[in-house]
Amino acid sequence: MPADGQSHVLNGAARRALDAMERTGKSTLEAVSGFGYGAALFFECIYWVFSGKRRRQPVRIPMVFEEMMQIGIRALPIVTILSLTIGIMLAIQGIHTLKLFGAESRVTLGIALSITREFAPLITGILVAGRSGSALAARLGTMNINQEIDALRVMGINPVRYLVAPPLIAMLVMLPALTFYSDLVALLGAGIYVSLDLGISFTAYTDRVIDALTMDDLMHGLGKSAIFAGLITLVGVVNGAGVKGGAEGLGRATTRSVVQAITAIVITDMLFVFVVTR
Amino acid sequence: MANEAQNVEERTVIEVEDLVTHYGERQILNGLSLSVREGEVFVIMGGSGSGKSTLLRYMLALERPTSGTVRVLGQDIVNCPASEIYELRKEMGVAFQGGALFSSMTVGDNIRLPLREHTDLDATTIRIMARLKLEVVNLAGFENLMPAELSGGMLKRAALARAVVMDPKLLFCDEPSAGLDPVVSAALDQLILRLREALGMTVVIVTHELESAFSIADRIVVLDRGNILTIGTVDEVKNSDNERVQSLLNRQTEVEELDPDAYLRRLLEDTIH
Numbered sequence: 001m002p003a004d005g006q007s008h009v010l011n012g013a014a015r016r017a018l019d020a021m022e023r024t025g026k027s028t029l030e031a032v033s034g035f036g037y038g039a040a041l042f043f044e045c046i047y048w049v050f051s052g053k054r055r056r057q058p059v060r061i062p063m064v065f066e067e068m069m070q071i072g073i074r075a076l077p078i079v080t081i082l083s084l085t086i087g088i089m090l091a092i093q094g095i096h097t098l099k100l101f102g103a104e105s106r107v108t109l110g111i112a113l114s115i116t117r118e119f120a121p122l123i124t125g126i127l128v129a130g131r132s133g134s135a136l137a138a139r140l141g142t143m144n145i146n147q148e149i150d151a152l153r154v155m156g157i158n159p160v161r162y163l164v165a166p167p168l169i170a171m172l173v174m175l176p177a178l179t180f181y182s183d184l185v186a187l188l189g190a191g192i193y194v195s196l197d198l199g200i201s202f203t204a205y206t207d208r209v210i211d212a213l214t215m216d217d218l219m220h221g222l223g224k225s226a227i228f229a230g231l232i233t234l235v236g237v238v239n240g241a242g243v244k245g246g247a248e249g250l251g252r253a254t255t256r257s258v259v260q261a262i263t264a265i266v267i268t269d270m271l272f273v274f275v276v277t278r
Numbered sequence: 279m280a281n282e283a284q285n286v287e288e289r290t291v292i293e294v295e296d297l298v299t300h301y302g303e304r305q306i307l308n309g310l311s312l313s314v315r316e317g318e319v320f321v322i323m324g325g326s327g328s329g330k331s332t333l334l335r336y337m338l339a340l341e342r343p344t345s346g347t348v349r350v351l352g353q354d355i356v357n358c359p360a361s362e363i364y365e366l367r368k369e370m371g372v373a374f375q376g377g378a379l380f381s382s383m384t385v386g387d388n389i390r391l392p393l394r395e396h397t398d399l400d401a402t403t404i405r406i407m408a409r410l411k412l413e414v415v416n417l418a419g420f421e422n423l424m425p426a427e428l429s430g431g432m433l434k435r436a437a438l439a440r441a442v443v444m445d446p447k448l449l450f451c452d453e454p455s456a457g458l459d460p461v462v463s464a465a466l467d468q469l470i471l472r473l474r475e476a477l478g479m480t481v482v483i484v485t486h487e488l489e490s491a492f493s494i495a496d497r498i499v500v501l502d503r504g505n506i507l508t509i510g511t512v513d514e515v516k517n518s519d520n521e522r523v524q525s526l527l528n529r530q531t532e533v534e535e536l537d538p539d540a541y542l543r544r545l546l547e548d549t550i551h
Binding site: 055056057139142143146147148150151153154155156157158 | 335338340361364365367368370372374375376378379380381382391392395396450
């Protein structure tokens with residue numbers, strides 16, 4: 001605060017209120033500029049994907065595959081465990097609830113819809129945000145602190161093209177793919193429980209699921225997961241690129257990227273559902 | 279003929295004019311002007327916070343100045359499109375203070391990266407060219423190590439190898455001797471001179487190490503609080519009659535100016551409501 005006359009005239013309460021307002025304004029500005037930066041990054045990545053070759057700054061396909069490996073394939077075990085568990089959990093809860101109405105046999109409809117439309121994309125999104133979004137933030141943050149991003153720039157290599165485009169593409173492909181896989185595994189888990197508990201055959205369960213599901217339900221879930229993919233990547237990149245204050249700042253940025261990505265996922269999910277289903 | 283030779287010698291590769299820069303609200307450089315001549319070793323010297331590293335970042339077009347122009351190899355890097363800066367950067371090599379090697383890649387991959395990205399050479403040629411540069415910096419055989427497995431001096435040498443792998447016209451080094459013992463540091467200075475001889479580059483070095491600066495510089499600029507104190511050859515700087523230059527050279531701490539009013543104001547700031 002400048003040591004001019006005015007600040008001395010204000011009493012404590014007014015000054016604190018002003019300070020609070022200033023802080024609110026600053027963080028709002030930061031949030032807005034974060035959004036803008038994220039959007040700009042997204043379009044810059046698209047630009048490099050399509051015209052990188054012409055400008056001799058191509059997005060490297062092997063790097064995209066490497067990211068796909070990290071984001072997608074390496075996440076398969078944990079996605080399997082979580083999806084299977086959630087499928088079984090949904091079956092238990094569904095049967096328990098429907099017992100009240102004596103309508104246990106209708107449980108497959110509820111399971112099929114809630115898994116494909118909501119649980120699989122949400123769980124996979126949150127998982128990948130925790131696994132890969134944070135890793136991205138940490139990697140970019142470290143590179144930022146070590147001047148590696150400056151080094152890329154002075155080498156004439158565009159950092160967005162080299163560091164952001166590959167994970168973005170990989171995420172946009174792998175998150176829907178993982179979500180689809182999660183659909184299958186969760187339905188399998190639920191099917192095992194349902195067929196054991198209600199004494200119907202697994203084939204009958206599968207038939208009912210296929211009857212209950214429309215392409216629309218499946219695409220609803222997969223479409224959402226593509227949006228989540230963009231959000232996770234951009235939140236990770238914005239936080240990683242903005243790291244200040246060494247190792248401590250890096251830790252904060254990593255944590256923040258996970259919290260923000262999950263928040264963004266859940267809010268976007270709600271908005272998406274609101275817009276699409278009404 | 280003599281006149282022409284003089285002209286060649288005087289050709290400038292970097293020209294900074296009236297460079298004013300801010301970091302947030304704080305003004306860092308207060309209208310600097312200087313020029314770097316082709317083929318020389320130009321040292322930017324100054325204490326901590328003098329703005330020497332900042333000046334380097336603007337010469338590399340990593341930041342946009344508040345006002346003023348910077349011309350590198352005849353190209354105005356303040357007001358030209360990004361694509362031209364990317365082209366220009368292929369003529370520049372930079373060795374950052376901590377090396378800034380990519381920690382996820384081996385030393386060899388680090389050095390090969392610029393070639394892979396900017397040339398259409400096949401993998402074998404790139405491998406051989408990278409090895410040539412590793413030989414020059416005495417790191418032959420360390421190709422497959424990760425940067426974390428190298429010592430400080432080796433990191434800086436590897437960074438130098440990466441900086442010169444494209445045979446740039448301009449080499450920038452940020453604090454090449456920081457954090458190294460005197461022997462290693464002297465060896466690194468010799469290496470930079472050898473590289474200049476071999477590749478015919480212009481070298482710009484930012485440093486606060488007096489000995490290192492005096493042993494390799496053709497010309498030195500001394501910065502202080504964002505201003506140029508003096509600029510000239512090693513002898514001219516050593517014999518400068520500027521008080522601040524002499525205190526910097528003789529490692530004397532500067533005498534703080536006393537202003538009782540300002541002192542009281544700082545103590546009382548934000549306490550009187």
